[in-house]
Amino acid sequence: MTSRSSRTTARTSSEGRAVARTQTLLKGTNGAGTVRKTVLPGGLRVVTETLPSVRSVTFGIWANVGSRDETPSLNGATHYLEHLLFKGTRKRSALDISAAIDEVGGEMNAFTAKEYTCYYARVLDTDLPLAIDVVCDMLTGSLIEPADVDAERGVILEEIAMTEDDPGDCVHDLFAHTMLGDTPLGRPVLGSVDTVNALTPERIRRFYKKHYDPTRLVVAAAGNVDHAKVVRMVRAAFEKAGALDRTDAVPMAPRDGSRAIRTAGRVELLNRRSEQAHVILGVPGLARTDDRRWAMGVLNTALGGGMSSRLFQEVREKRGLAYSVYSYTSGYADCGLFGVYAGCRPNQVDDVLKICRDQLDQVAEEGLTDDEIRRAIGQLRGSTVLGLEDTGALMNRIGKSELCWGAQMSVDDMLARIAAVTPDEVRELARDVLGQRPSLSVIGPLKDRQADRLHDAVA
Structure with a gap:
């Protein structure tokens, strides 16, 4: 403790x-x-x-x-x-x-x-x-x-x-x-x-x-x-090395700012010969200092953070359309991203995208179930502790915390913040984040008509 x-x-x-x-x-x-x-x-x-x-x-x-x-x-x-x-x-x-x-x-x-x-x-x-x-x-x-x-x-x-x-x-x-x-x-x-x-x-x-x-x-x-x-x-x-000569110097404060990402419905396609097409469907997310980041972690875990997640079950387990499918968040000082990645055969891109888009829309409108949220909280708490079981991970945690937040949080406090996330907080965040019009990035061997359909997929 x-x-x-x-x-x-x-x-x-x-x-x-x-x-x-x-x-x-x-x-x-x-x-x-x-x-x-x-x-x-x-x-x-x-x-x-x-x-x-x-x-x-x-x-x-x-x-x-x-x-x-x-x-x-x-x-x-x-x-x-x-x-x-x-x-x-x-x-x-x-x-x-x-x-x-x-x-x-x-x-x-x-x-x-x-x-x-x-x-x-x-x-x-x-x-x-x-x-x-x-x-x-x-x-x-x-x-x-x-x-x-x-x-x-x-x-x-x-x-x-x-x-x-x-x-x-x-x-x-x-x-x-x-x-x-x-x-x-x-x-x-x-x-x-x-x-x-x-x-x-x-x-x-x-x-x-x-x-x-x-x-x-x-x-x-x-x-x-x-x-x-x-x-x-x-x-x-x-x-x-003469690097501490300025005795009156003070540490630089963590980055801050309020940059908003207003991107919506953008599509970028890179036509390249490969066995798979690689797809990311995403929306603006949260800055790393946003107090809602704990609820975002739960939402991300339930959507695409494990084998029991919505996306894994719908895309891989039920339909066998992809080997790798997951969601992730990237938080910066003043903005963030939320994305859903899938790698699949080129002729299945349309189906994979439709399922992912449907799931994001459904969660935005109806929210996750209490069972999904409870399971995601447990998974996130466990992975947080297991991810800090070696000195390298601990060094990363304290170093990054000092540089990016200017403060330290104990593991117990982190677990308490995750456990305190309520279903209503997750559902409200899902409406705010997943309710945005998504953008799309795809790399793979794409045909002209397929490219037109991909633009329509985020319309």
């Missing part, structure tokens, strides 16, 4: 000047599940969750930058930079970086999203000092040499090609463009062949300098860790 706490302590220098602020955000039982946060001079935040019963630690650094921070000509720069931070620093070559973690049996990786980037390493608890040194060195001391930029350009172009060869993946980028258009959120995280080819070392260095300031970073560690020791090691690494 964990509880919230706002106890704050401040360490001072010999001159009496405050140099760090530490809070216990969530207080665990016997030390387990305790979440602490320290704000260092320079605005760098360090958040940890302590689990004495495990022997591993996942250490990560979250940067408040994603593809939505790019101009059209910089599309792909965030992801390009993610690759380049592994290519070498003043202390280590690319081989030194990978070999250091491999030598202790650890795992290291990174990912770029539309609103943030994360670099992380998972190691034995005794190897945490090494992981901190390596990851902090990457974030503060990257060289971004022209030769590395040129070499990695080929790797990224291959990654773009690999994505385009997978229509089941590519259709999600197409859906974002259908819903959000030629905007930062509507463009692909990887960028395009043209934008990646146009990026120069100097442009990437400027992007790096602007967005990897300590005020934009959150350090997160979960596992068998001692908060004070993590803070000391992180501080030493950043100070050695």
